[in-house]
Amino acid sequence: MHVTIPFKNLMLVAACIAQLFLFAGRRVGAGQETAAAVGESRFEVSIVPFLKKHCAACHSGEEAEAGIAFDRYTVSASVQTKYDLWEKVARLIRDRQMPPPEQPQPTPDELIAVDAAIKVELATFDCTTEQHPGRVTLRRLNKAEYNNTIRDLIGLDLKLADDFPSDDVGNGFDNIGDVLSLPPVLLEKYLIAAQSVADQAFADPQARARVLVHTAATDGDRIAVARRNVREFAERAYRRPITEDEQARLFDIMKFAYEQDSSMDEIFRTVVAAVLSNPHFLFRVERDADSDDEDGIRELDGYEVASRLSYFLWSSMPDEILFELARSGNLTQSEVIVAQAKRMLADPRSTALVDNFAGQWLQLRDVSRLMPDPELFPDFDGELRSAMRRETELFFESMIREDRSVLEFLNADFTFVNERLARHYGIPGVRGAEFQQVALKADRRGVLTHAGILMLTSNPTRTSPVKRGKWILDNILAEPPPPPPANVPELEENAETLGSLREQMEQHRSNPACSVCHLKMDAIGFGLENFDAIGACRDRDGRFDIDASGELPGGQEFGGAVELMEILVQEKKTEFCRCLAGKMLTYALGRGLSSYDRCTINDVVQNLAENEYRFEALITAIVTSDPFTMRESK
Numbered sequence: 001m002h003v004t005i006p007f008k009n010l011m012l013v014a015a016c017i018a019q020l021f022l023f024a025g026r027r028v029g030a031g032q033e034t035a036a037a038v039g040e041s042r043f044e045v046s047i048v049p050f051l052k053k054h055c056a057a058c059h060s061g062e063e064a065e066a067g068i069a070f071d072r073y074t075v076s077a078s079v080q081t082k083y084d085l086w087e088k089v090a091r092l093i094r095d096r097q098m099p100p101p102e103q104p105q106p107t108p109d110e111l112i113a114v115d116a117a118i119k120v121e122l123a124t125f126d127c128t129t130e131q132h133p134g135r136v137t138l139r140r141l142n143k144a145e146y147n148n149t150i151r152d153l154i155g156l157d158l159k160l161a162d163d164f165p166s167d168d169v170g171n172g173f174d175n176i177g178d179v180l181s182l183p184p185v186l187l188e189k190y191l192i193a194a195q196s197v198a199d200q201a202f203a204d205p206q207a208r209a210r211v212l213v214h215t216a217a218t219d220g221d222r223i224a225v226a227r228r229n230v231r232e233f234a235e236r237a238y239r240r241p242i243t244e245d246e247q248a249r250l251f252d253i254m255k256f257a258y259e260q261d262s263s264m265d266e267i268f269r270t271v272v273a274a275v276l277s278n279p280h281f282l283f284r285v286e287r288d289a290d291s292d293d294e295d296g297i298r299e300l301d302g303y304e305v306a307s308r309l310s311y312f313l314w315s316s317m318p319d320e321i322l323f324e325l326a327r328s329g330n331l332t333q334s335e336v337i338v339a340q341a342k343r344m345l346a347d348p349r350s351t352a353l354v355d356n357f358a359g360q361w362l363q364l365r366d367v368s369r370l371m372p373d374p375e376l377f378p379d380f381d382g383e384l385r386s387a388m389r390r391e392t393e394l395f396f397e398s399m400i401r402e403d404r405s406v407l408e409f410l411n412a413d414f415t416f417v418n419e420r421l422a423r424h425y426g427i428p429g430v431r432g433a434e435f436q437q438v439a440l441k442a443d444r445r446g447v448l449t450h451a452g453i454l455m456l457t458s459n460p461t462r463t464s465p466v467k468r469g470k471w472i473l474d475n476i477l478a479e480p481p482p483p484p485p486a487n488v489p490e491l492e493e494n495a496e497t498l499g500s501l502r503e504q505m506e507q508h509r510s511n512p513a514c515s516v517c518h519l520k521m522d523a524i525g526f527g528l529e530n531f532d533a534i535g536a537c538r539d540r541d542g543r544f545d546i547d548a549s550g551e552l553p554g555g556q557e558f559g560g561a562v563e564l565m566e567i568l569v570q571e572k573k574t575e576f577c578r579c580l581a582g583k584m585l586t587y588a589l590g591r592g593l594s595s596y597d598r599c600t601i602n603d604v605v606q607n608l609a610e611n612e613y614r615f616e617a618l619i620t621a622i623v624t625s626d627p628f629t630m631r632e633s634k
Contacts, residue, residue: 046117054099054106066482083122083595090118091479096553097519127599131297133630136591137177139284142167144356145175148316148349150197150276153237155207158200160193171592172583173360175311178591194276198269211272226264227251230271238280239317240303240326250274284311284590289633296633302326305337308628312588313344313619315352334624341623342616345400358396361475361583364389367452372534373461380534387421387435388452388535394435395447405613406580407573410446410476411565414439424451424536443530443537445565448472451535458533463541465505465525472524477572478579481521500544502526523550527564573613577605581618588622600625 051059051070058064060071068085092098094115099105106114141149143161151157165186170176201207212229216222230250234242242250253274257267275281284307289298300308306322318326322340325331331340344350359365367389372380394416398404404412416437422430427438440449447453457468473479505522529548532538539546548560556571558564568576581604586593593601604621611617622628 043117043121046113047121050106050110050114054103054110057103083598086118086122088479090115090122093118094554127602130596131295131626131630132594132596133297133626133632134589134591134594134597135632135634136286136589138286139175139177139590140180140182140282141284142174142180144315144352145311146193146282148314148352152316152319153210154197154201155210156197156200156204158197160196164189164193169360171586173357173587173590175315175356175587175590176592190282191277194273195269197276198272201272202265202269211268226254226268229268230254233272234275236317236323237275238278239284239307246280286631289631293633297630298633299332299630302329302331304631305331305629308588309337309340309344309623311590312623313341313353314347314349315356316349332629337623337629338620341619345616345619350400351397353400354393354396357584357587358393361587362392362396362447362453363456363475364392364452367456370455371460372455372458376461377534383420384424384534385452385455387418387424388450388455390418390435391416391421392447392450392452395450398437399615403614403616406577406608406615406618407569407613408446409580410448410573410576411569412440412446415444415450421451424534426537441537443560443562445562448476448528448565449531449535449561451531454528454531454535455533461533463501463529463531463533465501465522465529466518467525468528469521469523469525473521475583476568476579477575478582479575500547501529501541502547520553523552524564526550527558528561530560574605577608577613581605581608581622584618585622585625585627589627597627600627 051073055070059066059068061069064070073082089098093106093111096105143164143166146161146164147157147159150160165183167174168179168181170179174180201211211233213232214225214228216225227247231242231247234246234250238246250271253271254267257270262270279285286300286304287298289296303318303323303326306318306326310316310318310322321343322331325336325340330336367385370385374380395412398416399406399408414437416435417425417427417430418433418435419430420433422428422438425441425444427441430436430438443449453471454463454468457471458464459467470481473481505518505526527548527550529541529546530537530539532541549558550564551557552567554571556567558567578601581601582593582597585597585600585604600622603625604618607617607621608614
């Protein structure tokens with residue numbers, strides 16, 4: 001008797017089979033040689049034939065499509081060396097985006113077998129056999145970190161770095177060590193800024209007292225006190241104890257200034273400027289592993305952990321509590337790190353996560369630069385644009401302060417508005433410029449329906465389902481589509497004569513080179529079509545009725561934004577959590593992630609699931625992870 005099983009159920013069966021294979025593999029216990037033999041057999045029996053039959057025509061040889069040549073992958077170990085690629089392969093096969101629709105399609109049995117085999121290959125990597133915490137490149141302070149560090153060191157919010165050159169961005173963030181170069185113009189700016197800080201610090205009584213903490217009772221325990229003040233200021237600025245050689249150099253500077261008949265304040269201004277020009281202030285320096293450290297890996301000391309915590313959560317230097325815990329040696333203990341992370345999240349300085357993490361992950365910084373077509377959107381103004389950005393910032397801040405579930409990024413039924421934004425949303429009863437928490441109307445859920453995000457992912461004259469879909473795939477699901485093929489024309493602006501936007505996109509997708517990627521991207525984007533290019537609700541686009549329904553690869557159907565968000569929460573929450581964890585880990589470490597970091601990502605996602613997806617669980621899992629608390633020599 002032949003039984004037809006729905007494709008969605010086949011995927012569930014595949015997942016179960018994968019787990020059975022994985023369990024069986026763990027039970028074998030016959031050593032690495034046996035495991036390797038099983039892996040090779042599985043790869044050769046289940047994966048290689050599928051690739052030859054359904055993929056090799058386009059993905060082999062020197063001219064392989066998208067540069068992916070499967071004929072290079074002949075052994076099981078290749079899956080581990082190209083983990084991200086094989087995750088993507090599994091996803092495209094599972095979503096039936098590959099092979100392309102115009103090509104012969106695999107049977108359900110073939111799909112089950114290859115999906116299960118790839119999952120097992122990806123899962124067989126044993127994170128306990130090798131330890132690779134990674135290595136962060138020597139990092140200079142970026143503009144935000146420099147401003148905040150001067151503020152917390154001196155007590156003056158001078159914002160001198162606003163005049164520095166823009167920081168380069170890598171892996172989506174501007175705190176990545178590999179791209180934070182030091183051009184000559186910036187070095188000159190550092191020297192000018194150091195002198196300016198020194199001058200303004202000694203012109204302000206409170207700032208002066210933060211430098212000259214200790215005072216001498218008589219002109220005679222004065223030299224000793226001066227040396228103590230210089231040493232303690234330098235240690236706070238360098239964020240660690242200074243060496244005897246460093247002390248000697250600073251005292252030589254003091255002596256030289258004294259010999260020039262400088263006043264006491266002039267002497268200290270000279271020293272402060274010297275400290276703030278030193279690479280150990282301008283850069284976050286971590287010691288490499290010693291030759292006797294096992295596998296070239298060392299645990300960070302308390303001062304290094306303190307700096308990692310403070311620049312991750314505050315974009316600034318450690319406070320006195322962190323310094324004291326570092327001095328005591330307790331800040332290397334996981335439970336102490338967790339307690340400090342929770343304390344720091346509750347501190348107002350954690351708004352730096354909103355400004356610098358959310359501002360780049362959700363691209364909120366770009367909202368301030370957007371200008372929709374004034375003829376098509378005459379009611380749009382700077383006040384509304386500012387309110388759009390502030391809405392999402394306050395929402396993110398509530399995630400931190402209230403330790404909410406990160407899934408509410410997708411399906412929250414509340415937001416923050418002032419009168420101007422409430423009027424834009426059609427929410428009654430809000431008066432004044434102050435923001436307040438309100439319940440969303442039934443047609444909006446989560447940050448993806450915030451007006452700022454919707455405007456960010458639109459064109460100046462119209463919505464763009466492609467941009468919206470791509471933005472979600474990039475920033476919410478970590479499934480970025482490949483670049484578009486060359487010489488594919490874009491849609492014409494205001495081309496209503498060609499039909500509705502949906503009809504135009506269907507014509508665009510008729511190009512086989514476009515259809516595979518657009519299938520998923522466009523479906524997600526059209527789910528947000530009930531919102532115009534500035535995020536206002538609408539039922540019509542010009543003379544056409546809006547159709548916000550769609551179907552995702554795999555068969556999930558939705559009738560608009562709210563149903564789409566629920567699909568993302570119910571069916572894609574693991575993908576979203578992995579994406580968020582990856583973004584946050586990248587930001588926390590200041591480096592791009594490697595294949596070994598997937599072990600940490602797995603742990604973070606598991607910790608989220610075990611703790612009701614609370615924001616705090618995301619942070620504590622990261623700050624206690626090996627990549628955050630250890631350093632690899634290369």
